[in-house]
Amino acid sequence: MKDHSLSWKTGPIYKEVVIIGNGPSGLALSYILSGRWPYYNGQPHPDPMLTLRLQSLSRSHSLLEQDLAFLSQGIEGRGSSAVGSLLDAMLHPGADQGLDLDPLIEWRCHKRIDHVVIGKGPPGGAWQAMDSNILTLSLSSWMELPGMRFEEWEKEAYSNSKGNRRVRVSKVAKYYQDYVHKQRLARYQRRGLVTSVTRYDEVINDFSDKKINWKIEVEDSFGRKLCYYSRCVVLATGTNDCPNRLGISGENLSWVHHDLKELEKELVENKEKEPMLVVGAGLSASDAVLACRRSGCHVYHVFRRPNVAVDKMLPPSMYPEYHKVQEMMLNHHETFPGYTAFPGYTLQEMTEEYNPEKRKLVKIESISGDSAVLEVCSAAILIGSRPNLDFFKHKGIGVFEGEIDSRSNPIDIDPFTYELRSQPFMYALGPITGDNLVRYILGGVTAVAAHLNTSLNS
Numbered sequence: 044m045k046d047h048s049l050s051w052k053t054g055p056i057y058k059e060v061v062i063i064g065n066g067p068s069g070l071a072l073s074y075i076l077s078g079r080w081p082y083y084n085g086q087p088h089p090d091p092m093l094t095l096r097l098q099s100l101s102r103s104h105s106l107l108e109q110d111l112a113f114l115s116q117g118i119e120g121r122g123s124s125a126v127g128s129l130l131d132a133m134l135h136p137g138a139d140q141g142l143d144l145d146p147l148i149e150w151r152c153h154k155r156i157d158h159v160v161i162g163k164g165p166p167g168g169a170w171q172a173m174d175s176n177i178l179t180l181s182l183s184s185w186m187e188l189p190g191m192r193f194e195e196w197e198k199e200a201y202s203n204s205k206g207n208r209r210v211r212v213s214k215v216a217k218y219y220q221d222y223v224h225k226q227r228l229a230r231y232q233r234r235g236l237v238t239s240v241t242r243y244d245e246v247i248n249d250f251s252d253k254k255i256n257w258k259i260e261v262e263d264s265f266g267r268k269l270c271y272y273s274r275c276v277v278l279a280t281g282t283n284d285c286p287n288r289l290g291i292s293g294e295n296l297s298w299v300h301h302d303l304k305e306l307e308k309e310l311v312e313n314k315e316k317e318p319m320l321v322v323g324a325g326l327s328a329s330d331a332v333l334a335c336r337r338s339g340c341h342v343y344h345v346f347r348r349p350n351v352a353v354d355k356m357l358p359p360s361m362y363p364e365y366h367k368v369q370e371m372m373l374n375h376h377e378t379f380p381g382y383t384a385f386p387g388y389t390l391q392e393m394t395e396e397y398n399p400e401k402r403k404l405v406k407i408e409s410i411s412g413d414s415a416v417l418e419v420c421s422a423a424i425l426i427g428s429r430p431n432l433d434f435f436k437h438k439g440i441g442v443f444e445g446e447i448d449s450r451s452n453p454i455d456i457d458p459f460t461y462e463l464r465s466q467p468f469m470y471a472l473g474p475i476t477g478d479n480l481v482r483y484i485l486g487g488v489t490a491v492a493a494h495l496n497t498s499l500n501s
Contacts, residue, residue, distance in 0.1 A: 074226055080492075097147070126489065160228075183208060183215075200221065235264075288301065325427065344383065388410075430475050460493070
């Protein structure tokens with residue numbers, strides 16, 4: 044795919060919409076804004092009430108022109124938003140009941156909306172930076188973006204497909220890169236780092252006939268600067284930019300990591316198979332535990348909550364590896380090869396000693412005040428991450444005060460337009476709004492596209 048940083052322009056550029064982030068949310072929105080709109084195809088849904096509402100629609104009008112709040116009434120799903128569950132129900136009808144039915148949405152050519160998608164790296168966003176060897180949580184069909192079936196792409200790219208199943212992250216990352224090429228979206232892609240997003244209400248001679256609400260400053264990997272002016276901005280940054288930290292002594296030592304990929308590099312170099320430390324109780328920490336055991340290294344697993352549970356959305360039959368880790372965490376009094384759990388413990392500090400050889404030591408402490416010192420080869424602190432929104436200085440865009448967090452403090456949006464309640468003409472998509480699975484992002488994408496279509500034509 045052409046690297047559009049090579050055609051870097053000087054001077055201000057106007058775009059109706061600037062999308063910040065080239066992960067699945069940004070790519071899906073670009074697909075619709077490039078002139079492919081979703082329409083109900085008239086087929087029935089397993090939910091008869093939803094079928095009645097859908098069949099009341101005018102088939103000549105896109106979903107972008109329908110009442111999404113009305114269509115979302117009574118929808119039951121695992122998504123965090125009603126409109127996300129609605130679009131999931133139409134794209135994957137009956138999926139949670141084990142049904143494999145065709146989508147109820149077709150895509151038709153429509154007018155384009157001038158836009159640009161700005162991403163720091165290759166298309167796919169955080170999927171390009173993840174550990175390529177781990178399996179996705181979602182089935183392959185749930186990783187799809189509009190207009191390109193994963194199974195059909197897989198057959199073409201690899202000459203075969205094993206059907207709808209969990210796949211390696213590397214394959215999903217390649218799918219998203221190929222998606223941009225096959226859906227002719229490369230013209231809308233721009234590689235660069237957004238450094239500033241500010242309100243703008245002055246008149247620029249070059250764009251005197253345009254309505255400008257935002258000024259977006261961008262810098263590429265060569266230090267070249269560019270400025271966009273736009274009517275609307277969409278935040279689709281994801282939440283993987285900044286790993287959460289404990290803020291304790293020794294956390295900046297070279298053998299302390301906050302990323303699974305860095306831990307795996309250590310595992311390769313750990314020829315003596317010395318013990319490793321993993322801190323955290325989430326899925327990333329579980330992946331780290333599994334990686335350590337596969338490599339033959341003993342793992343010390345430290346986590347705060349004595350009682351842990353795997354997400355109810357992860358049945359044992361599909362996710363046996365995570366349930367195995369949970370079993371070890373809960374039954375910490377039993378002996379498991381290569382694994383020692385420290386439930387109810389927190390990491391206090393990490394130090395190095397030379398006596399005479401270098402020793403890497405970690406101090407942990409329990410809720411009751413018991414403490415222990417462990418000697419390790421490396422440590423991985425995997426306790427979640429947060430988005431980097433430093434380019435936007437306005438505070439108070441979350442549901443609550445404080446930093447944005449996909450689970451505890453998502454960006455505060457209107458649930459049927461995804462426009463920020465505190466910032467007109469600014470929208471948010473994906474994990475920063477609580478839509479943490481690709482399966483559910485198209486609801487927000489459709490809501491944003493629908494509101495953009497209305498706003499830009501008003």
